[in-house]
Amino acid sequence: MSDLENFRQETRTWLEANCPQEMRQPVRDDGDVYWGGRNATFQSDAQKAWFEAARDKGYTVPSWPKEYGGAGLSAPEAKVLRQEMARIGARPPLSSFGIWMLGPALLKFGTEGQKKRFLNEIARGEIRWCQGYSEPGSGSDLVSMQTYGEDKGDHWIVNGQKIWTSYADKADWIFCLVRTNKEDKYKGITFMLFDMTGDGVSTKPILLISGNSPFCETFFDNVSVPKSYGEDCPGFVGEINRGWDVAKYLLGHEREMISGMGGGERTTAIGTAMKRHAGKTGDEIDAVLRSEMALFDVDALAFTAMAEKFMDEMKAGKGHPALPNMMKYVGTEINKRRHELMMSAGGSRALEWESEETRGGKAPRDWLRTKANSIEGGTSEVMLNVISKRILELPGG
Amino acid sequence: MPLFHTEDQAMLADSASGFMAEEGNINKQLRHWRDRDCPDGFGHALWKQMAEMGFTGMLVAEDDGGLGMGHVEAGIVLEEIGRNLTPSPFLTSSVLAATALGHGSSDLKGRYLPGLIEGDSVFAVAIDETAKHRPSRISTKAEKSGNGFKLSGSKSFVIQGASSDMIVVAARTSGSDEDEDGITLFAVPKDASGMHQDPVRLVDSAMASHIKFDGVELDGDAVIGEVDGGREILNAMLAAGRVGVAAEGVGVAQGAMDMTVDYLKQRKQFGKLIGEFQSLQHRAAHLYSEVEIARAVTIKAQQLLDEGAPSADLMTSVAKSKVAKAAGLAVKEGVQMHGGIGMTDEYDIGLYMKRDRALAEFLGDAYFHANRVAELSGY
Numbered sequence: 001m002s003d004l005e006n007f008r009q010e011t012r013t014w015l016e017a018n019c020p021q022e023m024r025q026p027v028r029d030d031g032d033v034y035w036g037g038r039n040a041t042f043q044s045d046a047q048k049a050w051f052e053a054a055r056d057k058g059y060t061v062p063s064w065p066k067e068y069g070g071a072g073l074s075a076p077e078a079k080v081l082r083q084e085m086a087r088i089g090a091r092p093p094l095s096s097f098g099i100w101m102l103g104p105a106l107l108k109f110g111t112e113g114q115k116k117r118f119l120n121e122i123a124r125g126e127i128r129w130c131q132g133y134s135e136p137g138s139g140s141d142l143v144s145m146q147t148y149g150e151d152k153g154d155h156w157i158v159n160g161q162k163i164w165t166s167y168a169d170k171a172d173w174i175f176c177l178v179r180t181n182k183e184d185k186y187k188g189i190t191f192m193l194f195d196m197t198g199d200g201v202s203t204k205p206i207l208l209i210s211g212n213s214p215f216c217e218t219f220f221d222n223v224s225v226p227k228s229y230g231e232d233c234p235g236f237v238g239e240i241n242r243g244w245d246v247a248k249y250l251l252g253h254e255r256e257m258i259s260g261m262g263g264g265e266r267t268t269a270i271g272t273a274m275k276r277h278a279g280k281t282g283d284e285i286d287a288v289l290r291s292e293m294a295l296f297d298v299d300a301l302a303f304t305a306m307a308e309k310f311m312d313e314m315k316a317g318k319g320h321p322a323l324p325n326m327m328k329y330v331g332t333e334i335n336k337r338r339h340e341l342m343m344s345a346g347g348s349r350a351l352e353w354e355s356e357e358t359r360g361g362k363a364p365r366d367w368l369r370t371k372a373n374s375i376e377g378g379t380s381e382v383m384l385n386v387i388s389k390r391i392l393e394l395p396g397g
Numbered sequence: 398m399p400l401f402h403t404e405d406q407a408m409l410a411d412s413a414s415g416f417m418a419e420e421g422n423i424n425k426q427l428r429h430w431r432d433r434d435c436p437d438g439f440g441h442a443l444w445k446q447m448a449e450m451g452f453t454g455m456l457v458a459e460d461d462g463g464l465g466m467g468h469v470e471a472g473i474v475l476e477e478i479g480r481n482l483t484p485s486p487f488l489t490s491s492v493l494a495a496t497a498l499g500h501g502s503s504d505l506k507g508r509y510l511p512g513l514i515e516g517d518s519v520f521a522v523a524i525d526e527t528a529k530h531r532p533s534r535i536s537t538k539a540e541k542s543g544n545g546f547k548l549s550g551s552k553s554f555v556i557q558g559a560s561s562d563m564i565v566v567a568a569r570t571s572g573s574d575e576d577e578d579g580i581t582l583f584a585v586p587k588d589a590s591g592m593h594q595d596p597v598r599l600v601d602s603a604m605a606s607h608i609k610f611d612g613v614e615l616d617g618d619a620v621i622g623e624v625d626g627g628r629e630i631l632n633a634m635l636a637a638g639r640v641g642v643a644a645e646g647v648g649v650a651q652g653a654m655d656m657t658v659d660y661l662k663q664r665k666q667f668g669k670l671i672g673e674f675q676s677l678q679h680r681a682a683h684l685y686s687e688v689e690i691a692r693a694v695t696i697k698a699q700q701l702l703d704e705g706a707p708s709a710d711l712m713t714s715v716a717k718s719k720v721a722k723a724a725g726l727a728v729k730e731g732v733q734m735h736g737g738i739g740m741t742d743e744y745d746i747g748l749y750m751k752r753d754r755a756l757a758e759f760l761g762d763a764y765f766h767a768n769r770v771a772e773l774s775g776y
């Protein structure tokens with residue numbers, strides 16, 4: 001047996017022993033997701049057991065090095081773990097912006113001291129992070145952002161406003177783009193890290209069309225951000241005034257993560273589930289709707305192959321560096337189509353907004369939430385701009 | 398296995414792309430034979446060269462004198478064929494017929510495979526009996542007669558039928574038209590008496606035959622595999638052919654897209670390169686995404702087929718359907734973005750459109766395979 005096959009066997013055995021049955025059910029809503037952080041509580045004993053087992057094994061961040069809280073898995077091993085988790089439907093033991101976004105940026109740009117501290121905190125689910133990029137006047141044109149940090153020697157005094165900051169009211173720390181030089185648009189931004197409980201930070205939740213309010217306006221009123229948190233642990237990532245490089249690199253990972261909503265490892269056809277569902281309610285699926293589903297399933301299943309190829313190529317250092325933009329564009333458009341079809345198949349039942357049988361109107365709320373997929377992390381139009389400029393190298397500014 | 402080419406495969410891709418661009422290009426092959434009204438629609442000299450390159454026997458097992466390669470490798474050659482719109486018997490002979498013959502007796506293999514490997518023989522496959530692909534229904538009959546069989550019925554649109562030295566024919570030896578069982582495959586030599594071919598030219602300049610079998614007498618040793626056991630071989634042949642068409646379609650899509658993106662960087666209107674207009678940029682970027690996905694699902698299907706994985710069947714239909722859509726988009730956008738010049742015969746983009754149309758239809762169109770995806774998924 002090859003090493004990889006051995007690893008697969010070990011992984012199966014480990015998952016069998018450590019992933020409770022309840023944690024092998026699909027995630028139904030945000031309550032089923034464990035986000036970690038100072039104020040985190042577990043929804044169930046099973047969620048706690050699964051998180052702790054994974055944390056102790058380094059499986060909250062399997063491919064990060066062991067000294068930073070990961071398991072140090074190679075790319076093929078990490079793929080095997082993903083496949084084995086998908087096979088039993090295991091939920092992610094820990095989800096967080098730290099894992100998807102800040103972690104990769106620190107691995108690339110962080111100092112040893114920052115990695116030791118922040119990566120371990122992320123891997124162990126101790127600190128929950130939020131992302132302070134967008135501002136009221138700066139969305140797609142992010143680099144025009146204005147939140148300003150005045151240099152006070154060993155610290156900055158930060159003033160300004162962020163918006164659409166997901167989970168800002170629940171986060172412990174923020175990674176935040178702050179202008180530190182007003183003369184230079186691109187080379188005047190610093191990527192700062194600071195505590196959300198500090199003086200002058202306040203948040204105000206925004207209600208979404210889905211009826212939930214997972215994101216906020218975030219205000220900074222004379223917030224003091226230290227330049228250092230101790231030896232080899234600066235309060236910013238990369239260099240001062242060169243935060244845009246870090247921001248862009250992080251966006252690549254964010255886009256990759258969001259593209260996964262299109263069904264990275266998901267391999268079941270939507271039509272299968274919808275037919276089963278319709279059978280239960282005594283409904284029939286019209287022939288033309290069935291056709292739409294079939295054409296959708298072709299696109300969605302083809303995209304699972306794309307997601308696999310993309311991961312394999314990225315891990316092997318092949319593939320165009322701008323590919324995450326393409327993955328994000330396609331993955332989010334597919335996810336929106338999926339939910340449109342689910343709404344059509346669900347009929348009037350999918351319109352119910354509150355009842356217990358519909359788990360509080362899950363279908364329409366999820367459907368509405370997916371509309372943000374092609375906006376958050378860079379809109380579809382911006383993704384198409386990037387593909388045409390960076391991959392196809394089409395002319396023009 | 399990672400979803401990209403191994404080093405060996407990348408080397409093969411290099412040599413196949415160089416060779417096809419040099420010898421199989423549009424002016425040297427497609428236009429050359431089309432403008433001469435060639436009754437084959439392809440050149441035998443190129444077929445011989447492809448044999449020298451080792452392409453013709455790629456899918457033939459090593460024990461049978463071939464290279465024993467897989468669908469990923471065959472797909473590499475097919476993608477270059479697609480990119481250059483190279484007319485050749487590769488798909489019908491080296492992929493479809495070779496897959497069927499792989500299930501044949503050593504006698505049949507000995508009779509046909511050396512000619513294929515040497516590039517001296519050309520084979521065709523006769524499955525469909527109507528204008529749409531429908532392999533579930535086979536009514537052409539082969540009745541027992543002495544030690545052999547008597548074949549009667551008809552097949553339609555047999556690609557390169559009239560140019561072939563042998564045709565693999567799917568016929569019914571028992572049961573009724575729609576039965577799964579009761580199919581037998583026969584290797585029918587070109588000079589079989591009672592076989593009448595009526596060749597027609599298709600939109601992409603390829604030749605296809607309508608074939609009538611008027612009590613064609615066949616020896617028992619013309620049977621490929623077992624009598625009444627042909628469905629499984631037919632399915633293997635179809636799977637190989639479908640991923641093959643998908644790979645060729647990816648080449649067609651890539652070729653059309655590359656031409657178009659180049660054009661966007663050259664043509665000026667309103668004092669600008671037309672590639673500066675965002676409406677065209679977004680459509681080009683969308684097209685790029687679709688072509689990349691088509692490529693990914695094709696290599697996935699090839700790998701699954703090479704591994705003999707049960708999910709190969711589903712992914713093959715996903716690939717065939719997806720590629721048909723993506724390549725269709727590539728040629729339509731290609732012609733549109735070329736403006737008036739895209740409508741001219743002199744410009745190659747229209748040739749891509751024609752080839753795509755024929756490939757999309759061959760072995761089941763996007764709708765046939767989407768329907769199959771639904772059926773295989775239980776709805």
Ligand SMILES: Cc1cc2nc3c(=O)[nH]c(=O)nc-3n(C[C@H](O)[C@H](O)[C@H](O)COP(=O)(O)OP(=O)(O)OC[C@H]3O[C@@H](n4cnc5c(N)ncnc54)[C@H](O)[C@@H]3O)c2cc1C
Nearest residue numbers: 131132133134139140164165166372375376377378379381
């Ligand atoms: C659910 C959700 C969660 C979010 N979470 C966060 C978060 O945690 N942290 C954070 O910082 N931000 C977050 N965002 C903000 C998100 O990144 C922005 O909404 C996004 O970048 C778009 O900016 P905007 O909303 O200002 O839209 P605008 O930039 O004003 O865009 C409006 C429309 O114009 C189009 N457009 C803009 N520029 C171009 C162009 N050059 N070419 C063609 N079309 C163009 C856009 O595609 C869009 O359709 C979140 C957003 C959502 C919806």
Ligand SMILES: Cc1cc2nc3c(=O)[nH]c(=O)nc-3n(C[C@H](O)[C@H](O)[C@H](O)COP(=O)(O)OP(=O)(O)OC[C@H]3O[C@@H](n4cnc5c(N)ncnc54)[C@H](O)[C@@H]3O)c2cc1C
Nearest residue numbers: 664665666667671674675676677733734735736737738740
């Ligand atoms: C069958 C046929 C018959 C014709 N008959 C006649 C005739 O009788 N008399 C005559 O004078 N002409 C005739 N024409 C010419 C026809 O009017 C032109 O082909 C047409 O105006 C497009 O111009 P073009 O071919 O130069 O394409 P281009 O203008 O070069 O366009 C190329 C591509 O760029 C796009 N594009 C160009 N500008 C922009 C922009 N600003 N924004 C976004 N996209 C842009 C176009 O939509 C197209 O997709 C005929 C054309 C055809 C195909």
